[in-house]
Amino acid sequence: MTKEQLTGAELVIRGLEYLNVSTVFGVPGGAILPAYDPLYDSPIRHILARHEQGAGHMAEGYAQATGELGVVIATSGPGATNLITPLANALMDSTPLLAITGQVASTAIGNDAFQEAYTVGLSMAATKHNYLITDASEIPQVLKEAKFIATTGRPGPVLVDIPKDILNQVAAWVEPGDLDLPGYKPTTEPNPKMVHQASSLIKKSKKPILYVGGGIIHSKANNELFELATKFNIPVVTTLMGRGAFPDGHELCLEMPGMHGNYTATTSIQNADLLIAIGVRFDDRVTANPSFFAQNAKVIHADIDPAEIGKVRDAQVPIVGDAKSVIKGLIEALGDEKLDTKNWVSELKEMKTEFPLSYKQEDKGPLKVPYVLEELQKLTKEEAIVVAGVGQHQMWVSQHWNFTEPNTWLNSGGLGTMGYALPAAIGAKTAYPDKLVLALDGDGCFQMTCQELITASTENIPIKIVVFNNGNHGMVRQWQKIFYNSKFSASELTHDTPDYLKLAESMGAVGLRMMEKSDIEKVFNKMLEINDRPVLVDCVVDPDDMVFPMVPAGGSNDQIIMNEEDLKNL
Amino acid sequence: MSERILSVLVEDKPGVLARVSSTISRRGFNINSLSVGPTNIEGRSKMTIVTELDAVEQVKKQLNKLVNVIKIVELDPNMTIETEVLLLKVSINKDSQTSVIEKASLSNATSVDVGQDFAIFELTGSSKELDKFEALMKPFGIIEMVRGGRIALQSNL
Ligand SMILES: Cc1ncc(C[n+]2csc(CCOP(=O)(O)OP(=O)(O)O)c2C)c(N)n1
Ligand SMILES: [Mg+2]
Numbered sequence: 061m062t063k064e065q066l067t068g069a070e071l072v073i074r075g076l077e078y079l080n081v082s083t084v085f086g087v088p089g090g091a092i093l094p095a096y097d098p099l100y101d102s103p104i105r106h107i108l109a110r111h112e113q114g115a116g117h118m119a120e121g122y123a124q125a126t127g128e129l130g131v132v133i134a135t136s137g138p139g140a141t142n143l144i145t146p147l148a149n150a151l152m153d154s155t156p157l158l159a160i161t162g163q164v165a166s167t168a169i170g171n172d173a174f175q176e177a178y179t180v181g182l183s184m185a186a187t188k189h190n191y192l193i194t195d196a197s198e199i200p201q202v203l204k205e206a207k208f209i210a211t212t213g214r215p216g217p218v219l220v221d222i223p224k225d226i227l228n229q230v231a232a233w234v235e236p237g238d239l240d241l242p243g244y245k246p247t248t249e250p251n252p253k254m255v256h257q258a259s260s261l262i263k264k265s266k267k268p269i270l271y272v273g274g275g276i277i278h279s280k281a282n283n284e285l286f287e288l289a290t291k292f293n294i295p296v297v298t299t300l301m302g303r304g305a306f307p308d309g310h311e312l313c314l315e316m317p318g319m320h321g322n323y324t325a326t327t328s329i330q331n332a333d334l335l336i337a338i339g340v341r342f343d344d345r346v347t348a349n350p351s352f353f354a355q356n357a358k359v360i361h362a363d364i365d366p367a368e369i370g371k372v373r374d375a376q377v378p379i380v381g382d383a384k385s386v387i388k389g390l391i392e393a394l395g396d397e398k399l400d401t402k403n404w405v406s407e408l409k410e411m412k413t414e415f416p417l418s419y420k421q422e423d424k425g426p427l428k429v430p431y432v433l434e435e436l437q438k439l440t441k442e443e444a445i446v447v448a449g450v451g452q453h454q455m456w457v458s459q460h461w462n463f464t465e466p467n468t469w470l471n472s473g474g475l476g477t478m479g480y481a482l483p484a485a486i487g488a489k490t491a492y493p494d495k496l497v498l499a500l501d502g503d504g505c506f507q508m509t510c511q512e513l514i515t516a517s518t519e520n521i522p523i524k525i526v527v528f529n530n531g532n533h534g535m536v537r538q539w540q541k542i543f544y545n546s547k548f549s550a551s552e553l554t555h556d557t558p559d560y561l562k563l564a565e566s567m568g569a570v571g572l573r574m575m576e577k578s579d580i581e582k583v584f585n586k587m588l589e590i591n592d593r594p595v596l597v598d599c600v601v602d603p604d605d606m607v608f609p610m611v612p613a614g615g616s617n618d619q620i621i622m623n624e625e626d627l628k629n630l
Numbered sequence: 631m632s633e634r635i636l637s638v639l640v641e642d643k644p645g646v647l648a649r650v651s652s653t654i655s656r657r658g659f660n661i662n663s664l665s666v667g668p669t670n671i672e673g674r675s676k677m678t679i680v681t682e683l684d685a686v687e688q689v690k691k692q693l694n695k696l697v698n699v700i701k702i703v704e705l706d707p708n709m710t711i712e713t714e715v716l717l718l719k720v721s722i723n724k725d726s727q728t729s730v731i732e733k734a735s736l737s738n739a740t741s742v743d744v745g746q747d748f749a750i751f752e753l754t755g756s757s758k759e760l761d762k763f764e765a766l767m768k769p770f771g772i773i774e775m776v777r778g779g780r781i782a783l784q785s786n787l
């Protein structure tokens with residue numbers, strides 16, 4: 061029997077189907093057009109974004125909500141360059157992404173052909189790996205490899221660049237075979253000797269802290285983490301990327317540490333005698349100045365990426381492995397050990413009561429984001445997927461929203477990409493049409509990718525967006541207030557341009573506005589009721605509010621600024 | 631600071647040199663020398679990277695993350711056979727000719743081309759020997775010079 065002959069383009073689509081891809085996000089264009097032809101006839105759902113950056117963040121949101129591969133398609137040149145931001149974002153936050161880009165014909169490469177960009181070169185430092193296809197017959201195998209690399213080990217984005225003539229070249233469909241990747245063998249099973257050493261340190265510890273992050277969520281280790289923490293009575297801090305890995309509200313949960321972390325979470329690390337760091341990378345937003353970070357603590361550092369271990373902080377016990385296997389190993393090694401952490405846990409409990417997150421919402425005063433958030437959560441009965449932008453509102457959501465499940469908190473942690481929220485929410489809602497998906501965005505962020513609201517309406521993806529409209533790049537304003545003598549250089553937006561209601565309406569969404577306390581319940585209930593269209597709430601909030609606690613960049617986590625009063629002593 | 635020598639076995643795929651060098655420069659690491667060439671195994675190349683970094687552990691780990699990097703061995707300088715190649719074009723005239731040729735042959739350099747007013751020598755040896763030869767030729771007027779990257783093998787591996 062002769063093998064089925066397909067074009068390169070058909071091999072791409074067949075290859076994606078073979079890899080169980082059900083949804084792709086993208087924007088077509090000349091070089092990638094051949095692939096859009098068979099895509100039209102494929103059961104794969106294509107969501108037409110209005111900008112490739114949007115398409116990329118949609119794929120990220122899809123991947124972060126599901127824990128599975130997100131796929132984005134773009135054309136050559138500007139299509140590919142527009143993808144660089146989401147690729148870099150996915151690399152920072154370890155999100156499994158497959159980007160397929162068209163390229164000018166292989167015979168034209170290097171000639172500065174129309175819409176030619178050196179995509180492989182441009183994306184080299186923004187991907188985990190990338191490929192330039194030189195023959196159509198490579199396509200099925202490369203796609204399989206790409207998915208494997210993107211989703212295993214420390215997940216990340218992989219880009220496959222395909223010249224137009226290769227998309228038109230005919231080759232046989234050959235089912236992809238075993239992978240031959242001699243240089244890619246992630247260690248998932250931890251060395252038992254290291255796990256044993258770690259357990260000995262834990263047994264001796266009186267003040268241990270489980271410092272956990274995105275790695276727990278990637279490895280779906282939240283249940284194991286819960287068992288480890290509760291069985292041995294060890295308090296847990298969850299980093300920005302790890303929110304939801306351990307349930308907020310649990311007495312062992314201290315929530316987020318770091319620059320805008322709460323007092324107890326940050327201080328617990330400073331006072332700990334042992335950090336059990338799992339799936340975290342000692343990011344500067346957590347550590348502040350590393351020489352003042354957790355000076356009294358020994359460190360057990362477990363990560364699937366060996367390069368993270370010892371990068372910022374030396375570990376007494378380094379463990380390379382998948383978080384789930386590591387935690388299972390620790391639970392087993394600790395056996396029936398009873399840790400002597402009772403005093404430590406109650407000390408932290410008292411600290412929480414003494415230093416709570418605080419804000420003041422006056423009855424007639426301007427709305428404060430934390431208050432609005434807490435009211436919104438009360439009104440949402442179901443578990444929502446919450447997506448934030450970057451800035452003050454992001455920190456407030458992380459601080460004040462109660463996360464109890466993994467994959468329900470999506471944000472741009474490592475790169476801090478404004479414009480992430482709306483498209484990422486679209487991606488998440490595409491994956492889970494029946495779940496409530498809330499984009500809690502800043503006005504500055506929203507304006508960076510707001511055209512994707514059209515994508516949400518036309519593709520029938522009824523997300524809900526709350527724009528926290530403080531008329532400012534609030535976080536920038538906050539820094540200018542503190543570090544630049546209140547010289548508000550280029551941080552001011554306006555709160556009435558655009559007119560968010562008209563903007564929403566013109567883009568096929570419902571627009572609602574909230575200005576004061578008495579609006580909240582009515583407006584949010586209305587927002588929650590509408591499920592046939594996207595809804596945007598223009599939530600006008602105090603432009604002068606600041607996020608606290610705060611540890612300035614490069615400062616010491618022993619010196620936490622708790623409120624505006626403390627600023628005077630800076 | 632002492633030198634560290636990394637011997638990096640890579641897949642012979644397009645772009646692999648760019649990936650390695652961009653990983654090194656992106657992390658702000660300096661390299662003293664880098665050479666690359668085929669090995670006895672088909673589809674595998676070897677790079678020899680010489681650096682003076684304290685942060686060599688981090689370089690190794692970052693390079694290891696590259697999909698096309700198969701294995702990295704840090705060579706022990708005490709047990710390492712290391713060599714480098716040099717081509718040097720020097721001016722000659724009637725007066726200097728004899729002296730140049732004599733000095734070159736005492737340095738074990740081979741003359742590979744001689745013209746009216748120049749000679750080209752080739753020398754293989756340690757970096758120090760190459761430095762010495764360069765210094766020796768300098769007074770005669772070096773017209774052009776090129777050194778290949780350093781390559782190394784550990785003698786007990
Ligand atoms: C793409 C991009 N450009 C610039 C910045 C720098 N930046 C960080 S926060 C911020 C302001 C965000 O404003 P907004 O979305 O209104 O949020 P707010 O802080 O007001 O809640 C800016 C400009 C960034 N993070 N990303
Ligand atoms: Mg704002």
